[in-house]
Amino acid sequence: MRVLVSGGAGYIGSHTVLALVAAGHDVVVVDDFSNSKPTVVGRLESLSGRHIPVHAFDLTDADKTERLFDHEQIDAVIHFAGFKAVGESVAKPLQYYRNNLDSTFALVDAMNRHGVTKFVFSSSATVYGEKAPVPYQEDYEFLSSSSPYGQTKVMVERVLSDVAHITEGWKVALLRYFNPVGAHASGQIGEDPQGIPNNLMPFLAQVAVGKRDKLVVFGDDYPTVDGTCERDYLHVEDLAAGHVAALDHLDAMTEPVRAFNLGTGTGTSVLQMLHAFERAVGRELPFEVGPRRAGDLAAFWADPTRAQSELGWRATRTIDDMCVDTWRWQSANPQGFPDA
């Protein structure tokens, strides 16, 4: 298939571009580079050995989105592009709702006008909210999220579901990611957050290269194995493979829309992750325990059974693999991707 990857220059998008090409698909990228660098593209081209067509614009511009579909032949869309910082979304809710919803509306409109009916959406485990039983299962009914960011995921899932149910031929896979970490085995692409990282793994990696003094562990009095929060970390290359599996499965889907958890099914604590990262780096890393972060849940992980049985997908890489690959990327690229 010829697949439009929105946000294809971002962390998960870029790894998915490589997985798609390796699986024999053609790729077209649309990205406004608001949270990624254009130099990613050169690395994708050298790693894949292929020219990657890139359209640099903001998908909320419906006219440009329409023209993209006029000019490129597209068989399916994988939609990553969106704002994703939880804290920022609380401060700027309208920007988050507008950006994440309008981009989806523009894509869906253009797809409908051009007869494109295959859609894979980058959703998140955050849609399970605060009350879903752990491990999370896809058929949990009461989706909600405490942050505007998370709520945009809930809303876009709903929009796509309504469209898919009413529009002949539509097939939508909603992929609910747990905590993606790691980097491509080449060490040439990886997560490159702008500013101070919000998330654990990129923060740890920056401590290890000396860009940050120490990790602050957000609370050690949770009812977990060692008092620190547990999450279901999965390797970004496993996650990328999950997108290819979902895309290839769309035609076989008996319902117009289906959600899939992409996770390992195992929880790992913050301290366990810290120690795994120390093993990868080969030395101890400085940390201190601070207060809890508002909005954090003690522990959650996926029930990945559905993805295993229906997509034939399972995460294969270990926590140590995730840390080794993150470290290979971060140590070779301490400043992330170059500006030019």
Ligand code: UD1
């Ligand atoms: C966060 C978001 C989630 C989003 C996901 C991907 C929150 C509450 N949740 O998930 O909605 O989908 O990122 O962007 O922000 N930790 C530390 N010190 C740090 C950073 C993190 O101890 O400096 C801990 C956190 O308390 C948490 C764990 O590490 O227990 C993982 O945190 P993080 O990587 O931010 O992911 P989530 O909070 O699970």
